[in-house]
Amino acid sequence: MLNDRKKKILRLIVEDYISTAEPVGSRNLARKYDLGLSPATIRNEMSDLELLGYLEQPHTSAGRVPSPQAYRFYVDSLTEPDALTDNDRALINGWFNERRRNIDDIFQSTAKILSRMTQNVSMVLANEDLGTCFKYMKFLPLDEAHSILCIVTDDGNVDNCVVEIPVGMRPEELDYMAGRVSRLLAGKNLANISEDLLEEVHTDVAHDKLLFASLMQSIRKLSRKHKEQKVFMGGTKQLLNQPEFQDMERVKNILGILEEERVVRDLVNVGEDDGLKVTIGTENTFTGIQDCSMIQATYRLNGHIVGTMAVLGPTRMEYGKVISVMDYLHHYLKTIFENDIDK
Amino acid sequence: MLNDRKKKILRLIVEDYISTAEPVGSRNLARKYDLGLSPATIRNEMSDLELLGYLEQPHTSAGRVPSPQAYRFYVDSLTEPDALTDNDRALINGWFNERRRNIDDIFQSTAKILSRMTQNVSMVLANEDLGTCFKYMKFLPLDEAHSILCIVTDDGNVDNCVVEIPVGMRPEELDYMAGRVSRLLAGKNLANISEDLLEEVHTDVAHDKLLFASLMQSIRKLSRKHKEQKVFMGGTKQLLNQPEFQDMERVKNILGILEEERVVRDLVNVGEDDGLKVTIGTENTFTGIQDCSMIQATYRLNGHIVGTMAVLGPTRMEYGKVISVMDYLHHYLKTIFENDIDK
DNA sequence: GTTAGCAGTCACGTCGATTGAGTGCTAACA
DNA sequence: TGTTAGCACTCAATCGACGTGACTGCTAAC
Numbered sequence: 001m002l003n004d005r006k007k008k009i010l011r012l013i014v015e016d017y018i019s020t021a022e023p024v025g026s027r028n029l030a031r032k033y034d035l036g037l038s039p040a041t042i043r044n045e046m047s048d049l050e051l052l053g054y055l056e057q058p059h060t061s062a063g064r065v066p067s068p069q070a071y072r073f074y075v076d077s078l079t080e081p082d083a084l085t086d087n088d089r090a091l092i093n094g095w096f097n098e099r100r101r102n103i104d105d106i107f108q109s110t111a112k113i114l115s116r117m118t119q120n121v122s123m124v125l126a127n128e129d130l131g132t133c134f135k136y137m138k139f140l141p142l143d144e145a146h147s148i149l150c151i152v153t154d155d156g157n158v159d160n161c162v163v164e165i166p167v168g169m170r171p172e173e174l175d176y177m178a179g180r181v182s183r184l185l186a187g188k189n190l191a192n193i194s195e196d197l198l199e200e201v202h203t204d205v206a207h208d209k210l211l212f213a214s215l216m217q218s219i220r221k222l223s224r225k226h227k228e229q230k231v232f233m234g235g236t237k238q239l240l241n242q243p244e245f246q247d248m249e250r251v252k253n254i255l256g257i258l259e260e261e262r263v264v265r266d267l268v269n270v271g272e273d274d275g276l277k278v279t280i281g282t283e284n285t286f287t288g289i290q291d292c293s294m295i296q297a298t299y300r301l302n303g304h305i306v307g308t309m310a311v312l313g314p315t316r317m318e319y320g321k322v323i324s325v326m327d328y329l330h331h332y333l334k335t336i337f338e339n340d341i342d343k
Numbered sequence: 344m345l346n347d348r349k350k351k352i353l354r355l356i357v358e359d360y361i362s363t364a365e366p367v368g369s370r371n372l373a374r375k376y377d378l379g380l381s382p383a384t385i386r387n388e389m390s391d392l393e394l395l396g397y398l399e400q401p402h403t404s405a406g407r408v409p410s411p412q413a414y415r416f417y418v419d420s421l422t423e424p425d426a427l428t429d430n431d432r433a434l435i436n437g438w439f440n441e442r443r444r445n446i447d448d449i450f451q452s453t454a455k456i457l458s459r460m461t462q463n464v465s466m467v468l469a470n471e472d473l474g475t476c477f478k479y480m481k482f483l484p485l486d487e488a489h490s491i492l493c494i495v496t497d498d499g500n501v502d503n504c505v506v507e508i509p510v511g512m513r514p515e516e517l518d519y520m521a522g523r524v525s526r527l528l529a530g531k532n533l534a535n536i537s538e539d540l541l542e543e544v545h546t547d548v549a550h551d552k553l554l555f556a557s558l559m560q561s562i563r564k565l566s567r568k569h570k571e572q573k574v575f576m577g578g579t580k581q582l583l584n585q586p587e588f589q590d591m592e593r594v595k596n597i598l599g600i601l602e603e604e605r606v607v608r609d610l611v612n613v614g615e616d617d618g619l620k621v622t623i624g625t626e627n628t629f630t631g632i633q634d635c636s637m638i639q640a641t642y643r644l645n646g647h648i649v650g651t652m653a654v655l656g657p658t659r660m661e662y663g664k665v666i667s668v669m670d671y672l673h674h675y676l677k678t679i680f681e682n683d684i685d686k
Numbered sequence: 687g688t689t690a691g692c693a694g695t696c697a698c699g700t701c702g703a704t705t706g707a708g709t710g711c712t713a714a715c716a
Numbered sequence: 717t718g719t720t721a722g723c724a725c726t727c728a729a730t731c732g733a734c735g736t737g738a739c740t741g742c743t744a745a746c
Contacts (some may be wrong), residue, residue, distance in 0.1 A: 150493065
């Protein structure tokens with residue numbers, strides 16, 4: 001266990017390195033912060049901290065750099081989320097109100113704000129499955145040969161597609177069919193509509209084969225859509241401003257990873273457990289970003305996981321700031337969802 | 344006017360520079376291409392070409408680099424679009440079929456393919472206004488206090504939003520209202536629904552103030568949406584592979600420009616005239632990309648401008664290749680739109 | 687008109703010296 | 717026993733000198 005002085009020195013080193021990205025040396029530390037200690041003493045302490053695995057030296061004559069273990073300790077025990085300034089809050093509120101028209105815009109804004117506030121890459125994963133349930137379906141007339149199949153969900157959304165109507169089929173037949181299917185599926189969670197259930201519908205309402213097939217297909221498509229996760233990203237450009245990404249190869253490498261939506265989904269999805277998760281450097285099992293840290297938070301609404309937001313950046317990251325921004329966004333989203341649930 | 348030998352030399356210089364990104368010298372040119380001329384002769388010709396403004400020297404002892412004027416001449420007179428190889432065609436077809444579910448996916452795919460094939464940044468601007476017309480509107484029940492207002496367009500799409508229903512209003516009243524409005528707006532181009540027209544609707548169907556207001560708002564929103572242009576981009580990462588973008592500052596600069604959707608829209612929108620447009624270097628009036636070239640093509644369907652696609656890259660660009668890819672995509676999109684017009 | 691030869695220019699890479707920030711160690715001090 | 721001053725040492729980064737190679741322009745001969 002570290003004594004208070006070691007903790008203090010370690011904290012200062014971590015914070016200094018986070019803000020400057022330069023290895024920190026004993027003399028500079030003594031000069032910059034009023035520790036009441038000589039560089040020599042600090043050197044001794046640093047030497048101890050290195051032995052304990054908290055510090056590393058890029059080379060003999062450079063200062064020291066925090067190890068992943070140091071960041072871990074820093075995050076767990078040495079720092080608190082900084083309270084956001086009023087200014088920051090105002091900024092966030094402003095950005096959110098700038099453009100908010102549908103749920104996608106909200107997530108996109110979240111990603112944008114997250115990256116702007118933290119100067120890092122942000123990722124927002126939105127589960128389409130918000131527990132939305134099938135309410136009823138209805139055919140709207142289009143022309144002689146086509147109708148529009150509308151599926152209404154309990155949150156007031158309508159999904160629709162054009163279906164071909166067999167010649168000679170009367171509107172009443174369509175209405176009857178829609179009614180039957182509606183009764184069977186009403187109240188079912190869209191993400192959970194199983195093939196078994198559809199089979200049941202089938203045996204119950206088999207009428208016109210072709211029409212029925214396209215009807216089933218529409219329901220399946222909708223169901224799939226509700227299981228899907230959308231990915232929103234922001235701040236990939238910010239990356240270039242970070243001193244650790246002055247190297248083109250590294251930039252290309254990480255941008256390549258972020259380009260694959262599937263990879264991002266997997267990456268962020270790891271944190272299925274609740275609340276906040278901080279992954280530092282090699283703690284991350286994804287190769288290619290093991291020199292990065294990631295902070296992620298899942299957010300829920302009425303018990304459902306609505307999505308996950310994450311910030312990815314160099315291990316030298318303003319953990320406190322990122323966490324507090326996430327926290328604020330979390331609450332903000334919560335109020336938005338709760339009030340605007342009918343969009 | 345240049346004689347044939349000068350033209351040939353200029354063409355070789357441009358092409359060599361396009362493929363190597365290195366200033367080309369007389370001796371190398373003689374060695375690489377079988378011109379039947381000595382380096383000295385080529386030097387003389389190059390000297391003439393420089394005087395005429397077609398070539399530039401980065402510094403005394405470097406080779407020559409084509410000037411914007413040279414690219415312009417090259418594009419106008421020295422090159423033909425290369426025919427795509429069967430391989431390329433197969434690749435494009437494959438990418439298109441990979442994922443095509445709605446119109447946005449198609450545009451996104453177009454951007455992706457364009458950037459992959461040309462190794463440059465691609466932008467696709469999609470006009471939402473495809474001449475879609477209002478067909479009719481209808482209320483679908485949701486719960487006691489709300490209904491879903493559906494607006495059906497002649498291409499079979501349904502737009503919807505939840506509206507609050509005044510207490511005590513009967514479904515028949517809603518239907519009546521929907522019917523009246525439908526009759527007034529039927530057949531109108533959604534992008535052109537004017538305030539005057541809405542005013543007319545107002546005087547005709549004013550019934551319940553609150554309901555009417557939200558109804559109008561929905562129509563306006565939809566109309567706005569149809570006037571809008573969406574921007575799809577691809578290949579921003581490719582940028583980093585280009586030798587001219589090894590400089591971080593330049594990368595940051597151009598990525599900054601591309602980040603602003605508004606700017607991209609303006610940038611690409613310049614080419615309102617039909618067909619193909621090649622803008623080389625300083626011909627572009629946008630500051631910040633005056634060392635880049637842009638090739639853009641507008642595409643139409645039944646006379647309507649459906650959108651614009653553009654490739655942005657260093658002036659050292661494979662003009663012929665880009666143009667031929669665009670051409671192929673153009674035809675491809677045309678067939679997709681014509682066949683899948685009902686999605 | 688074409689070419690060989692030659693002098694001149696200039697970016698680029700290498701090498702060595704200098705600089706400066708940093709460490710570890712030791713001896714003295716409180 | 718903990719703290720500090722001093723000193724020798726290390727090593728990345730910077731700078732300048734220098735050689736190299738890829739060019740060009742010019743001139744004279746073919």
